[in-house]
Structure formats: structure tokens, C-alpha cells
Amino acid sequence: MNEIAHEQEVVAARGVKVAFGAVRALDGADLVIRAGECVGLVGHNGAGKSTIVNVINGGLTPHEGTISYGGEVAQGITASRAHGVRCVFQELSLCPNLTVAENARVMHSDLTGTGWRKQALALVKQQLSDIFPGHTIDCESVVEDLTIAERQMVEIAISFGAVADRPRLVILDEPTSSLDAGLAGQLMAYVRRFVEAGGSVLLISHILGEILSTSNRIVVMKDGKVVADKPASQFQTRSLVEAMGSVVREQGSDRTARVRTGDAVLSKQLNPRSDSRLEAYAGEIVGLAGLGGHGQTEALLEIYLSANGNWWPTREPKMAFVAGDRGLNGTFSLWSILKNLSVSSLKALSSRSMISDGREAEVGDRWRKRIEIRTPDMDNPILSLSGGNQQKVLFARALVTTSKIVLMDDPMRGVDIGTKQEVYEILRSEASAGRTFIWYSTEMDEIRLCDRVYVFRDGAIAAELVGEEITEANVLAASFAGGVAV
């Protein structure tokens, strides 16, 4: 391994710090990638994987620390591309309205001249049959006519392809998420060949088998820092999962063993292909865990729509929904705090279709005291509140209703720790009063508060953990394919 250490650096990020508001996404992370190696990057939600990828490809400027390409300190998308850094993103980033060849033109600015179409076509065809021999993709078709797997293959092929200067580092962020095992195997074999020829690859994947078999070196991130950086041969699946979790942090259980009473208030089969059902009993806090984007939000939406209907509102809503993305589908940004709070329960607050101001103000006052919304006047605009307090209002909006089930779509993202503790307190008291909470969270501390946890992977339930089984190690093991089961 020594000769690799002396090889030339392709990219080096040193002491990088990035903060989004109160959240520290990267807290002094170091990542050096040298020529001729495949680095595996693993970590749980919020560990900072995507952030460091964005720093390396120039899309994000770090608040502290340096980025150098080939020993030369530089910044920005243009600089990183000039130094041969290419990136295949987790969400597909082709233009769906363009053909395969036209997308290659967008990605490769050196495809110029009158014959660029022919050149681009030849390039993609060549690269596709190099990586995925035997593929059946028609390179002249528009990207939106391709299947998801084909689009991913095209994107990978375009990124590895080169007109004049070959890519030196290709970042693959979950490249196999929509490929079947055979195609994934072809890709991993190509990555190994590419690395042997002197290129480097940064590989991010939730399938630990891929990481272990393909990488030369594995970097483990946690809480915005690099916690382990060792040759792949020194890791096994189990030690990798352990490295991602915290070493010793088993909190004293404040969970009281709750006796399930009666029938499940909710029982739903989410995936027609598996028989695992999502169930919830009265007074339970059910957690949905797993890596972000593995079907948790979709599951919540499916549950919500199946109960409340898409077309016509039901008279007595059975469920309330607390949105995760405040700006996108949470707050009414032009309304006052009070109106934001009461909007879900207007029917109960009105007589003869007219909203009773007195009753609305009374409800607002009660909830302001109960959840301590920090404002002198509930008629102030919602945006005058801090993010955490806005989130509290959204919580109150759901709790004011008579719904017995509350669905939460990772609502505590970017909320400060003090507010979180207050909300946890309210959750517990509401649950003991008989309400059921179904809570998708990307944070381990919140998952540990739950009575029962479903771990999602690839859009399906991968494991169900109850009571004392809910530990970070178990959740991690179930989130990563090939992880050690309990």
C-alpha cells in the first residue's frame, strides 16, 4: 500500500468546514484521493457524504479549509472540471428532453465542430459497450424514452467518456441504485479496470459488498468528520458498520414498555412484492428509519392518501401530516402564525361556515403556551419566527386536529437541539394520551425515541426493530445491504 501513498494526489480536501445555518454539514473533514485508487465512502444520513462530494466537484464553497486539484489550490465547477473531475449524481442529472448524443454535448464542452453529433454518438456507443457489453440502448433516442436503468447507464458512460482529456477522478454517488445485479457487476469490473489504468474513482454506495470488493481504501464519515480511513482489506462488513456508528453511546432507556391494546389502528402493505406490513397501535411512536430517499416519504404519502383521499376531503380527517420541507409544503409564508396554526382545523373553529375569531384566538393562545412559540403576538407573520419555532407551529397544526394518527416526514431537519427536546416532550405526552405517531427521521437520536422502528431499504421494509432492539448498530446493519443482521 506504500506505493499508493506516494502516488500523485488528484484531489485533496483538507480541514473542510461547511455549515447550513445551525447545522454543521462538514466539521473539519479531510479527504485525499490519489491517482490509481478507488476510494469507498460510507456513512449514515447526515454524515456529510454528499456535502463533501459537492465541495470536491466545485458546486459548494467551503467556509474553511482548502481544496486542491493535483496539488494546485483552486475552486469552482470550472476548475474542478478542468482538472478532470467528473461526477455521477445520485439523482439522475441528464436532460430528459435531449437525445443521448445531445446530453454528451452538454457534458463535454470540447465536443465542437460541425461533426459533433457523429462524434458524440460514437463516443457514447464506444463507452457504453466498454462498460456494459451487450447493452441494447438506442443512442439516438431521447433520454425520457429510456428506462431508469438505461438512463443511469448512459450517465455513467458519458462521465467516463472523454474527447480530448481523459477524466482523472470520477465520483459515483450510488451508481447502482437502479441497476440490476448483472449490470452492477459489469460496472464494478469496469471501475477496477479504470483504476488499474491509472484513473481514480470515489464510490458511494449503500451496498457494502460493492464497496468492500471494489475499493482499495475505505473512508468512513460520521457527523461531518472522517472517522476511519484504512485500506479496504482491513475492513469486514461488521467492522464497517461498527465504524459508521458511535463507539459507546447507549443511552439509558427512557422507554416504558407499552402494552399494545386492541387492534392495530393502521395496517398497510406498502410493497406488493413483499408481505411485510406496516402496523401501528394506539399510543405508539413508530419510526421509519434507513438511508434518506429509500421510500420513507413515499410510504408516508401512500398511507396519508389512502386514508384521506386525493380528490375530496373527508369530513373527519383520520390523519394529520407534518411536512418536512417547511418552505416547500409546510408554511403559508404570507400568513400570520395563528392562521398557519389553525388552517387544518377550520371546520371545528367555525359555525355556519364562518370562522369564529374568538375561538381561533383561544386555540392559538392555548397552543402558544403549551408548546412555547416564542412570539409576542400570534398575528405576526410566520416568517418572523426562527426555523425551529416555525416547525413547532406546524406540529401544533397537526396536534390541534382531532386526528388519531400523525404522520411526520423528517420534520426536525435543521432544528436546534433545545427545540427538539421540547417537541420530543410534547410527542411523548400526546402518545400517552392515545395518539399514534408515524415518524420518518434521518437522525438516530430520534429513532431511538420510538417504540418500534421499520428500517427501509430500496423502497421496502428491510427490518422491524422493537424496544431494546432499536440500536444504532441494528439500524445501520439493516440500512446497508449485506450488513450483518441482528
Next chain:
Amino acid sequence: MKLSSGAIRLVIPAASLAVLLAAVFYMQPRAMSYTGLNLLFNLAVPIALATIAQMLIMSVNDLDLSMGTFVSFTACVTATFLQSSPAIGILILAGAIAAYAALGVIIHVRQLPSIVVTLGMSFVWGGLAVLLLPSPGGAAPGWVRWIMTAKPPLVPVAIVASVIIAASTHLLVMRSSLGVLIRGVGGNQRSVERAGWSIVWLRAAAYAMAGFFAVLAGIALVGLTTSADANIALRYTLLSIAGVILGGGEFVGGRVSPIGAVIGALTLTLAGSFLSFMRISPDWQIGAQGAILIVVLALRLFLNRLEKREKNR
């Protein structure tokens, strides 16, 4: 044979144009002549140019609500300055194109909704047009008149012009690499940005090209009408949007088709004549035109759904 989604998008506008044309010929066989065709499609030329301009704006996911007043303004410039002192006229029109490019920059840099900015600009263009020509008047420059009334052998000038417009914009928007990049901005702005392109520059280029085609629309219109008026082309805002949609374009996603847009403009013009031949009173014509639009769009949605079902199977 498997058709690409782009080809399917072109089938419906072409078919609806053919059906309308057949209906017109059936009702009025005398339209099936050199003069008849020219009369039917004469007014389609400026509309087609304005539709192309609108399509360029729509290809970067924006919408231009000032198209009608801008074309009126350029028509007024054509009928006054371009006719009396060509140098100043060309300078004004070039300035108008530069203003369009600047609009693209402002919309992108300040992240403003294009609808609001162009709606505001429509009053500016409208005001400038009234300042130039407070009452209808002016005259068409001789060369413009000559082009628009030319009599090429066999095929009338309206058809020749439409084919030239469709072919040249097809080359520009669908085949050239600038066109690819502009449509890429509409399809997935983030990925174009990540590939190292300047979105500001691309948006400015799209707006400038739109301004250029809108200027051509104004000039062509004056060539037909021989004089101008500040309100001459107000309908063009909605006609151009309808033309793009009718021709298979979409409001978002960079899905546009120049050939389709020209066909859409021809269809809209023909729809007006068709309704006159049907002896439908002008009061009802706008409603009937809307009905035609709805029928064509419904057909397209139906085809899209069929296609999706095919894909899922």
C-alpha cells in the same frame, strides 16, 4: 416500428393541419389555388415568426407576455424609422434585441418570474409604440413590401416563407450545439450548470434570439399591412403561446419543436378562415378557436397516456 416521443409529438399538429385544410378545400374548392393558398396563409408568416420567438423563451422554461406589444412596437419602428431613415431604424431594432437579452440576464440573476417581468415590459413596449405612432399610419419600406408580395413560381410566398422559417429554426434550435444547450437549460438547468456552462449567457442568448424573431415578425407584418398601428399585434401574445402548445411544445421541460410551432401557427390562422367559411359569426369565432385548441390538446394528452401505458407494460 417504434416512434420516438418527439415524432409522436409532431404527428398530431401535422394531422390537425391536414384535417383543417381538407375541410377548407371541401367547403371552398376555389381555395385550392395559388392565390387561394396565399390568401389563406398570408397572415400566418408574422404569427409563425412570433411563435418561434415565444418558443425560444419557452425552451428555457420562461413565458413572454409582452410578445404582442413588442411585435406592435417593432411594426411601428418598421413603418416609421426603418422606412424613412433605415440606419436609425436598424439601430433601434438592434437596441430592442439587446433589451431582450438584458431581460434574460435580469430574470436569471434576480431569479424573477419571467411572467411578471414581461408583463411589466408589455406596458413599456406598448407605450413606446404609442409614442411612435399615436394614430395608425406610416408606410412599409419598399424592400419589405417586395418580399412579402413576391410571386415565386408554383408555390405561394406564404408557404415558401413558412418552410424557410421552419427549416432554419429547426437547424438553429434542434441541430446546433447552442440550441442543444438552450434546450438543456429547460430540461435540467442544474446538470447544464454542473457541466460548467454559464446559464446567464445561455438564457441571454435565448432571449436575444427570441427578440430577433419577434423583430422579424413585426417587419413581416408591416410588409403585409403596408402601415402600422400601436395595437396592431396585441393578439400575438396569446396566439404565439397557443401556437407553441398546439405544435407539440410544453410549458416546462425544454420540450419544443420549431417545425411544430410553425405548423401550430398555420393551424391557428387556418382555423380562423375555416370558421369564416362555416359562416360562424365573428362573435363566436374566438370561442370556436378555443374549442379547436382544446380538442387538439385533449388528443395529445390521450396519446401521451397511451404511450405511458405502453412503456409500463
